[in-house]
Amino acid sequence: MIVNSNPRRTRTAQYLLLFGYVVFLGFPLLWMLSMSFKGPRELVQLYPSFIPEDFTLENYRLALTEENHQFVRSAVNSLKVAILTALLTTMIGLPAAYVLARRKGVITRLGIGWILISQMFPLILIIIPLFLLLRDLKLTNSHIGLIVVYNVWALPFVLWMLYSYVRGIPPDLEEAATVDGATRLQILTGIIAPLLLPGIVVTTLFAFITAWNEFFFALVILESPDLTTLPLRLAQYVGIEGVVRFGPLAAAALLATIPSLILFTIIQRWLTRGLLSGAVKG
Amino acid sequence: MSTVNEVGQLPGRRPRNRAGAGLSGRETMLLLIPALLPIVILSVIPLVRGIYLGFTDSRAGLGVPTTFIGLDNFRALLDDELFVNSFKIGLIWSFAVTAIGFCFALGLALLLSQELKGRWLARSLALVPWAMPSVIVGIMWKLFFQPQAGILNEILRRLHLPGETTDWLSSFSWALPAVILVGVWAGMPQTTVALLAGLQSIQDELHEAAAVDGATAWQRFRTITLPQLKPVIIAITTLDFIWNFNSFGLVYVLTEGGPAGKTQLPMLFGYSQAFEYGEFGYAAALGSVMVLVISAVLVFYLWGRLKETR
Numbered sequence: 001m002i003v004n005s006n007p008r009r010t011r012t013a014q015y016l017l018l019f020g021y022v023v024f025l026g027f028p029l030l031w032m033l034s035m036s037f038k039g040p041r042e043l044v045q046l047y048p049s050f051i052p053e054d055f056t057l058e059n060y061r062l063a064l065t066e067e068n069h070q071f072v073r074s075a076v077n078s079l080k081v082a083i084l085t086a087l088l089t090t091m092i093g094l095p096a097a098y099v100l101a102r103r104k105g106v107i108t109r110l111g112i113g114w115i116l117i118s119q120m121f122p123l124i125l126i127i128i129p130l131f132l133l134l135r136d137l138k139l140t141n142s143h144i145g146l147i148v149v150y151n152v153w154a155l156p157f158v159l160w161m162l163y164s165y166v167r168g169i170p171p172d173l174e175e176a177a178t179v180d181g182a183t184r185l186q187i188l189t190g191i192i193a194p195l196l197l198p199g200i201v202v203t204t205l206f207a208f209i210t211a212w213n214e215f216f217f218a219l220v221i222l223e224s225p226d227l228t229t230l231p232l233r234l235a236q237y238v239g240i241e242g243v244v245r246f247g248p249l250a251a252a253a254l255l256a257t258i259p260s261l262i263l264f265t266i267i268q269r270w271l272t273r274g275l276l277s278g279a280v281k282g
Numbered sequence: 283m284s285t286v287n288e289v290g291q292l293p294g295r296r297p298r299n300r301a302g303a304g305l306s307g308r309e310t311m312l313l314l315i316p317a318l319l320p321i322v323i324l325s326v327i328p329l330v331r332g333i334y335l336g337f338t339d340s341r342a343g344l345g346v347p348t349t350f351i352g353l354d355n356f357r358a359l360l361d362d363e364l365f366v367n368s369f370k371i372g373l374i375w376s377f378a379v380t381a382i383g384f385c386f387a388l389g390l391a392l393l394l395s396q397e398l399k400g401r402w403l404a405r406s407l408a409l410v411p412w413a414m415p416s417v418i419v420g421i422m423w424k425l426f427f428q429p430q431a432g433i434l435n436e437i438l439r440r441l442h443l444p445g446e447t448t449d450w451l452s453s454f455s456w457a458l459p460a461v462i463l464v465g466v467w468a469g470m471p472q473t474t475v476a477l478l479a480g481l482q483s484i485q486d487e488l489h490e491a492a493a494v495d496g497a498t499a500w501q502r503f504r505t506i507t508l509p510q511l512k513p514v515i516i517a518i519t520t521l522d523f524i525w526n527f528n529s530f531g532l533v534y535v536l537t538e539g540g541p542a543g544k545t546q547l548p549m550l551f552g553y554s555q556a557f558e559y560g561e562f563g564y565a566a567a568l569g570s571v572m573v574l575v576i577s578a579v580l581v582f583y584l585w586g587r588l589k590e591t592r
Contacts, residue, residue, distance in 0.1 A: 010499075014393060014396060014398060017393060018393050018398055018401065021386075021389075021407075021408070022400075022403055022404050022407060024467070025404065025407035025408055025410070025411075025467070025470065026403075027426075028422050028426045028467070029410065029422065031422075031426055031433045032421075032422045032425055032426075035425055035431070043431055044431070046430070047436060047439070048430075048431055048432070048433060048436050050433065091316070092316045092320060093317055095312075095313035095314070095316055095317070096313060096314050096316065096317035096318065098313060099305065099310055099314050102305065103305055103310060107310065107314070114321070114326075118325065119521070119524060120524055120573065120576055120577070120580075121329060121573060122527075122528045122548070122549060122552070122569050122572040122573065122576075123528060124549055124552035124553065124556065124565055124566075124569040124572070125329065125332040125333070125566060125569030125570065125572070125573065126325070126328055126329055126332060127556075128332055128335060128340075128562050128565060128566050129328035129329070129331040129332040129335060130324065130328050132340075132562075133324075133328060135344070148324065151320060152320065152321075152324045152325050155321065155325075159317065184309060209413060212415070213413075213414070213415035213416065213417075214415075215415065215416060215417050215531040215534075216530045216531055216549075216553075219553075219557075220553075220557055230415070231415045231416075231417040231418070231531070234417050234418065234421060235417050235531075235534070235535055238420075238424065238535055246425055246428065246431055249421060249425075250425060253418045253421045253422065256418060257413070257414050257415070257418055260413045260414070260415070261410070261413045261414070263413075264409070264412065264413035268409055
């Protein structure tokens, strides 16, 4: 296929380059993994080794149990906020996404325009007025307040993803059903919903991951340690100095990544389609 | 049956008979309201209020009176060295991360579109940063750069390279490049995936025809791949730039803007002004300036690309 004077040399160069990418992308991950298995003595050792010399799970035990199981409590908070955000945004976004995909004209243009513009606004500009609003409603430093903010923030991309999934369903199907005398509700629940289900699942899971990973809003809205989410908890962890702390820190960071990594592995095949089809077609 | 012209739709006209779009006005409103209400109340109005706050002396405390002060915040911003510095750093960071990240991602996407053994590994690894919270990406690289327990300096020592005692994230000259490297790593997935999708949508026939005509791989890349990829390239670099300029968590965890403001991105500066010093009005004005800067860069960039295609 490749017209080149020396195909074998090209291949070798390609493999070398690919290897370079694997190292660049994977090495920091492996290093964090390695550190999470090192005992306190090895962590302060002058010349660190890549593979842990005295392998230990102590860091994981510490990460999970320290400060009265603060990590577990934060995980539960994160789980709660992320699940509610994911379900709520998808439910709110779904009907609107359907309208945007099926109706042409002013509404669609306004909707899509807003989705794109909302990407441009720095979070600082939206969080200050939202913070004032939530304070007036006595919702700062509460999970409800955080979920409200997450919904505002997640809605654009949830709408965008659902919009492109709806557009993937041929309108002819609905037309045929209308001719057969089906009502709007029957069409929506009987035809659209089943076809859209994979898209809805992917969108919900993606919204979950984004909320699970979010840091800035949590930092602004939440104060009490009882309410802390995982990214917030981990960022506070960083502040505690001392090389010995890096072991539990690495362990906690890895543990906190697992849920979103698993979900992401499940959805990644569909994700790229949902995120990009709209852009390519639109 | 169809009375509405399929192509020449007037914007205001209700396309009642269009396929699948037999939505009445009432149905449309009913379906839109669940999203429209929160968007207007929690997004549009706050945004307008946020812009307005930039023209006031709003402060964090409860019951503190707020007065309209015109352009005072903006004047103060221009005199504020920390602000000017943070925007300079923000622009350097955004351009560097977007440009370097784009080159890295393009290289990877081109490799992944070849039939190489083991490419699944690179592909999976390239997606990992997407699933990781930015705080954790920051922590991970902190462990990498850490001067004593980190691996970077140990590698340099074993290879007898200079810099083995450098404290990268606290160094005046190295903190920003180090943070940019992390930004590139964290931004790989979206860019690679977008470019890969773009590459796959290029028809094979184009390449085959060119190959038959004796075009080298480089010639084909320049005359087929790049022009065909152009819309995707413009879209993803634009988005990357905006995302990077508005970035917060990564650098907050890595350096908190230090040393001495060397990595203080605009969002970090804005955050400290608003939520550490309570200067809401001032921080809101900064937010508006961020929008202006982003818009200016985008207009310039998109306009340039548009002229090129003409």
